[in-house]
Amino acid sequence: MLEKKLSLTSYLTVGSMLFGLFFGAGNLIFPVFMGQLAGENVTPAIWGFLVTGVGLPFLGVIAIGVSKSSGLFEMASRVHPLYGYMLTVLLYLTIGPFFALPRLSTVSYEVGLSSSISDSNQLLALGIFSFLFYLIALFFSLNPSKIMVYIGKVLNPLFLVFLSILVIAAFLNPMGSVENVAVSSEYSGQAFMRGFFEGYNTMDALAALAFGIIVVRAIKDLGITKPTEIAKDTIKSGFISILLMAVIYAVLAFIGAMSVNALGIADNGGVALAQISYYYFGGFGSFLLAMTVTLACLKTAIGLITACAEIFREMFPQSFSYKTYVVLFGGISFLVANIGLNNIIALSIPVLMFLYPLAITLIVLAIVSPLFKNRQIVYLLTTIFTLPISIVDFLKASPEVLQQIPLVQIVIEWFNEWIPLFEVGMGWIVPASVGLLLGWSISLFTQPHVVEIR
Known part of the structure; x- marks a missing residue:
């Protein structure tokens, strides 16, 4: 039919x-x-x-x-x-x-x-x-x-x-x-x-x-x-x-x-x-x-x-x-x-800065997934390399009281200095690309691992 x-x-x-x-x-x-x-x-x-x-x-x-x-x-x-x-x-x-x-x-x-x-x-x-x-x-x-x-x-x-x-x-x-x-x-x-x-x-x-x-x-x-x-x-x-x-x-x-x-x-x-x-x-x-x-x-x-x-x-x-x-x-x-519109918008910005790199990398992985046959190692390493950037992006966009913590300031300054494009909010691109290429390379020489999805 x-x-x-x-x-x-x-x-x-x-x-x-x-x-x-x-x-x-x-x-x-x-x-x-x-x-x-x-x-x-x-x-x-x-x-x-x-x-x-x-x-x-x-x-x-x-x-x-x-x-x-x-x-x-x-x-x-x-x-x-x-x-x-x-x-x-x-x-x-x-x-x-x-x-x-x-x-x-x-x-x-x-x-x-x-x-x-x-x-x-x-x-x-x-x-x-x-x-x-x-x-x-x-x-x-x-x-x-x-x-x-x-x-x-x-x-x-x-x-x-x-x-x-x-x-x-x-x-x-x-x-x-x-x-x-x-x-x-x-x-x-x-x-x-x-x-x-x-x-x-x-x-x-x-x-x-x-x-x-x-x-x-x-x-x-x-x-x-x-x-x-x-x-x-x-x-x-x-x-x-x-x-x-x-x-x-x-x-x-x-x-x-x-x-x-x-x-x-x-x-x-x-x-x-x-x-x-x-x-x-x-x-x-x-x-x-x-x-x-x-x-x-x-x-x-x-x-x-x-x-x-x-x-x-x-x-x-x-x-x-x-x-x-x-x-x-x-x-x-x-x-x-x-609680009001301005408060909702202000509270949402740090969360969005955390989520967007993870969402974008997942979208890209799903689109190119036929090329690496959905191998878990590619998804896993790309996400592992992206996650730290998302966390620091969250801290960078967080309220002033959190940004003033000395350890948070040190972390943000280090990422600004050493991670390409971090200052303009795109610091996840290079690490995610490295994770993607590394995972893809490993997938070519290892047996596939199947993830059980309920």
Whole structure:
């Protein structure tokens, strides 16, 4: 019997779903604010942002497809089963209830409602809003088989309609040109690299590994069963989503840069979006933006809660039910959301600096794995050589109180002096490459060792 082929409509639906899963809070606020800070250097900043905000997530989708794995847990377990548990738990908690999920409701509130609430009632209003936000997200997450319909066919098209209204208005009647717009100090000399690291904040490269399980299941539900075909369809659907993301990122960054001369630089991207929307549409603009941001964040929240609950249920089958995990992660997200957006972003940065090198190397290993036949020694040595850099990157980005510890200062200074590219946040590249080549060389002269993956 011939294997079923996906239609163009199916590709678009899965691609729309994947875009909807990716495009949440940070995807809206970070490019706009980056555009304001980059000023006339916005173009190189955008290119840097696209590498980590679009290129890495697409590589993550490719890695899921090429490796023919069900998701992050299976891929990370190729290093070692214990490492598979450690990285998967840490990554899902980061893009789930500890950082990304709470950020979704907080951004929705700060952009859509905060300006109309008195200072004395901000905490209460945030609490009520975030409670209702996660209650709605839980309702949809309790039926994961319908996620492609909820996100791909309903929430995502609505979000794109609302966002398009703002984008069209901004380009038909621009506030100004990006030429001669003042450049902030951090973007004056290294706009590309600054944009590169700003793309980390979207967490999409991490999310690509986490959402793989949802995409694979959605394609299987459409009748595709062969691993090779699932891999091809995953990559094709991923291309649709990242192409749309790239266009929107560039547009939002340019809108941010064009707004500086008229509005000045805002406190953050959420405030900038609110000001831009009000400039064009007045009171209706506030409603328009509130709907746009809330839909963007809600659809991503549904995807994250679903992905987190499914992976924890898969890894720990004797623990809680899927529905219990959904409620648990929603409840934790609600509590963390109430510490405020700036605190969530500040606390997440050191964790992201730790996770990204490990995630990127795992993605690269999965993509090139057919060349070394998935030999464990290659995965293991690459990760061993990368891990110390991740730890010191974490320390370097940690709060000042931790950085002031004498031993921490000595370690950071040593790495700055002796590890190539460490000062610019890319110190993991050379050690990871050495580990990869060493592991690959050893694999050519030793018998393969099979890692048992439960």
